[in-house]
Amino acid sequence: MPALPTTPAPPPGADAIRARGLRRTFGDTVAVDGLDLDVPTGAVFGLLGPDGAGKSTLIRMLATVLAPTAGEATVFGHSVVTERDAVTPRIGYMSQRFSMYPDLSVAENMEFFATIRGVGRADRRTRARQLLEGMGLDEFTTRQAQFLSGGMKQKLMLATTLMHRPDLLLLDEPTTGVDPVSRREFWRILAGLHADGRTVLVATPYMDEAERCTHIAFLDGGRIRQHGTPDEIKAKVPGRLLEVTAADPRAAMAVVDGVAGVTSAHLLGDVVRVLWDGAGDPAPTLASALAAAGVRDVGVRPVAPDMETVFAYLADPSTRAADAEPEVAAS
Amino acid sequence: MTDRPDDVPRPPEKDAGAEPAISLRGLTKTFGDFTAVDGIDLDVPRGQIFGFLGPNGSGKTTTIRMLTGTLRPRAGTARVLGVDVVRHPDRVKRRIGYMSQKFALFEDMTVDENLRFYAGVYDLPAERFAAQREYVLRMADLVGREDELTRNLSVGWRQRLALGAATIHSPELLFLDEPTSGVDPVARRQFWDLLYDLASRGVTLFVTTHYMDEAAHCNRLAFIYRGRIIADGSPSEIRSEHMDQRILDISTPDVDAVLPWLEAADDVQEAYLSGASLHAVVAADSPLTPAALTGRLAAAGFARPDVVEVPATIEDVFVNLVARHR
Incomplete structure (x- = not known):
């Protein structure tokens, strides 16, 4: 991926996003519940949380397309409510809805969104080509947007969002339905933007994407329950993580789930990830329990904590009471 | 395979000697001068979870639409549950189920009304619906939520309801086109537990996904790229051979x-x-x-x-x- 051409990035240090007491209700439903958020300039900030946690509502308020019920939020120091004209030229917002013109071709959609965002004519073509190549859309430039597959529609939306080189990208599950090859390309593009000093706020259901963020926040019930770097968040899960391999991983999972000291067990592909919070050395304990149950080809090894485990731990209702107050991690 | 009338309910068949759930030879589909599916051969054994993988736009959804009888191939043969689906799409429609990432649920209807609607689509007799409804509500963990409006359910609940609606007629073969797209990790796991439950009852599952950890859960995989199958086998065969x-x-x-x-x-x-x-x-x-x-x-x-x-x-x-x- 060639380096993206640059315009001067905003100075580091200042907060790209600052929200205080941000709240949004829909009738009786509280979608965002008095939320405080600081996103440093230059961060790749991941928003995680169960479905319905308030991620999309938060992003829509920051993108100035939805007014808060209460509280305030600024983007590069400008209010998203009273100074929208100062905010919108600097942001690129990608929603979960398909927002392209269905009867325009890929190239025409790129041209159109570049024009309304004031991208110069000379720049438009090169930039469109780079972005479409980077996302594997270059073969489809003449196809009408409505005839693209689901993942290609996502990629086209991202490409149009990037045309005007926004300082802040607000991405609401941009890689949902996107294939693994394109997802890698997409994160390569984000890495390039990050290296260039841009700020990215991205909601994602992919835990491997969460690992790549510089900061993450875990939302639930319209509030931020945890935030910090991926390592800081991982450190909050008590216990040790082990990986169990076996001829029949599902049978192995059922066995280890019943072993005293095991907090949780889940399948990740064809291995079982086990969270252990008991005393002693878990590896021999698990191995002997599996052998006694007749599970064959057993391997047990300690692994570094992963975000999937962290997510499951934070989303588990039984752990919610334990840390109901959001802890502020130093950043 | 005996040709039984479509409206006779039957349990999923577990007979290992039966014809494959899906058998394709030279299946081809073109749109104008674009070849979406380019002469694919594929056999899906019964009772398995079969993962159909490929980049966006490689022909996955087009293939599924031909297998469900909603799109006519340009060439080739497609046998689904022993039936030539090109010639007799109606003979197979009641024996298969379909669920996509866009759950086909009525948001302004209740859970129960959605299930009733799909039972009506498949002309399910009342006593059979009562039994299936019971099973589906328990499976989807929706007992006690029968009268809730679908729009008030979270994505995870809606997804399970959509699976329930797609299986209300106890299909022998279920097509799932990116069923977990955009679903959080915990809800994805719960959903896959339901798929395993269906597979253990003998239902064949044909699943597309972009989550590669889900691909590793499948018994067999096929990779399609530019309309052609470029690899197939068990996950470990795929890893060692390709x-x-x-x-x-x-x-x-x-x-x-x-x-x-x-x-x-x-x-x-x-x-x-x-x-x-x-x-x-x-x-x-x-x-x-x-x-x-x-x-x-x-x-x-x-x-x-x-x-x-x-x-x-x-x-x-x-x-x-x-x-x-x-």
Whole structure:
């Protein structure tokens, strides 16, 4: 991926996003519940949380397309409510809805969104080509947007969002339905933007994407329950993580789930990830329990904590009471 | 396969000697001068979870639409549950189920009304609906929520209801087109537990997904690219037979600087972010060892590089296959 051409990035240090007491209700439903958020300039900030946690509502308020019920939020120091004209030229917002013109071709959609965002004519073509190549859309430039597959529609939306080189990208599950090859390309593009000093706020259901963020926040019930770097968040899960391999991983999972000291067990592909919070050395304990149950080809090894485990731990209702107050991690 | 009338309910068949759930020969579909599906051959055994993988726009959904009898192929044959689905699409429609990422639920109807609607579509007799409804509500953990409006359910609940609606007529074969797209990790796991439950009752599942950890849960996989099958087999067969590269995993605090360095190194074919670490892809016969790469990274001035060789994941194979067929 060639380096993206640059315009001067905003100075580091200042907060790209600052929200205080941000709240949004829909009738009786509280979608965002008095939320405080600081996103440093230059961060790749991941928003995680169960479905319905308030991620999309938060992003829509920051993108100035939805007014808060209460509280305030600024983007590069400008209010998203009273100074929208100062905010919108600097942001690129990608929603979960398909927002392209269905009867325009890929190239025409790129041209159109570049024009309304004031991208110069000379720049438009090169930039469109780079972005479409980077996302594997270059073969489809003449196809009408409505005839693209689901993942290609996502990629086209991202490409149009990037045309005007926004300082802040607000991405609401941009890689949902996107294939693994394109997802890698997409994160390569984000890495390039990050290296260039841009700020990215991205909601994602992919835990491997969460690992790549510089900061993450875990939302639930319209509030931020945890935030910090991926390592800081991982450190909050008590216990040790082990990986169990076996001829029949599902049978192995059922066995280890019943072993005293095991907090949780889940399948990740064809291995079982086990969270252990008991005393002693878990590896021999698990191995002997599996052998006694007749599970064959057993391997047990300690692994570094992963975000999937962290997510499951934070989303588990039984752990919610334990840390109901959001802890502020130093950043 | 005896030709039974369509309206007689029957349990899913577990007979291992039966004809495959799906059998395709030379299946082809064109749209104008674009060939979406290009002469594919495929056999899906009964009672398995079959993963159908491929990049966006490679022909997955087009194939499913031909298999469900909603799209006519240009050429080739497609037998689904022993029926020629091209000639007799109506003979198979009541024996299969379909669920896509866009759940076909009525948001302004209750859970119960949605299930009733789908039972009506399949002309389910009242007593059979009562039994199936009971099963579906229990399976989807929706007992006590029968009268809730569908729009008030979270995505995870809606997804389980959509699966319930797609299986209300106890299909023998279920097509799932990206059923977990955009669903959170915990809800995805719960959903896959339901799929395993269906498979254990003998239902054949034909699933497309972009989550490669889900692909590893399947009994068999096929990769489609530009309308052609480029690999198929069990996940471990796919990993051992279609990977001509080794993967070196690099943990470093300097991810942003090491990535371009790796991309420029001549013996590294590809480098990418994998979770919090970097993966360097090298040829299977490359002399580059983890120790050698550690040494070179240290010599280049990077702090604390930690390099280990890791087994290829299904995702690695996917990317490798696409790169080779490009």
